[in-house]
Amino acid sequence: MTTITTMNTTMTDPHALLTLTQWLSPSFPLGAFAYSHGLELAISEGAVRDAEGLESWLRMILxxxxxxxxxxxxxxxxQGxxxxxxxxxxxxxxxxxxxxAETFEQGQAFVKTVAQMGGPERAARALPVAVGEAARDLDLPDRTVIALYLHSFTSNLVSAGVRxxxxxxxxxxxxLATLHDEIERVSEAVLSATAETLTTGAFAADLNAARHEDMDVRIFKT
Structure with a gap:
């Protein structure tokens, strides 16, 4: 990990951290604002109708x-x-x-924009994979990268709920602030993840993502 040491203080390279923050900023042109991850249908059907419901829904997603x-x-x-x-x-x-579409289109936009900024040309991949491949060059702690990614992911869905x-x-x-502890716990827990240990169980959210395609009127792509 690249570090800067001043007297008795060791900290992460601020330039690398700023680069990651830029990649995960709402201003980075991924079109993230257009995706609700199935939340639009949950709101439309009354499953999420207030801040408490939104928090509960997002905690399940996380x-x-x-x-x-x-x-x-x-x-x-x-991890390689x-x-x-x-x-x-x-x-x-x-x-x-x-x-x-949500994960691949954003990942495609991510690798394209990073390349246009002077970064290496890379194959289009799903967003978390694209971010991970690019973040290897930053030499930041894995937990930091994962936590900031999840914060960006959650912040986008909070924005969808607010709107x-x-x-x-x-x-x-x-x-969003209430979910910070959950983001930290997940970021720590997945450090040893493998294809064999990866599980998912948010069935309502998965069904909403599929049923969203048939909504007659919608403002989000997903």
């Missing part, structure tokens, strides 16, 4: 659903797993057309 799966895949790549193999696994785990429930901005930020 611990048993797509957030957990993404964290596992990202951790595997950061073959990006092509993990990319294939990621696409195979997408339980619906929309779920595949569509609707919630006040402060309520949305309280939900």
């Amino acid at each position: 611990t048993r659903g797509g957030g957990h799966v993404d964290a596992c895949l990202l951790g595997m790549v950061l 797993a073959d990006a092509q193999e993990v990319g294939d696994l990621s696409e195979a785990l997408a339980g619906s057309k929309e779920r595949w 569509f429930v609707p919630l006040g901005q402060a309520a949305g930020q309280r939900v």
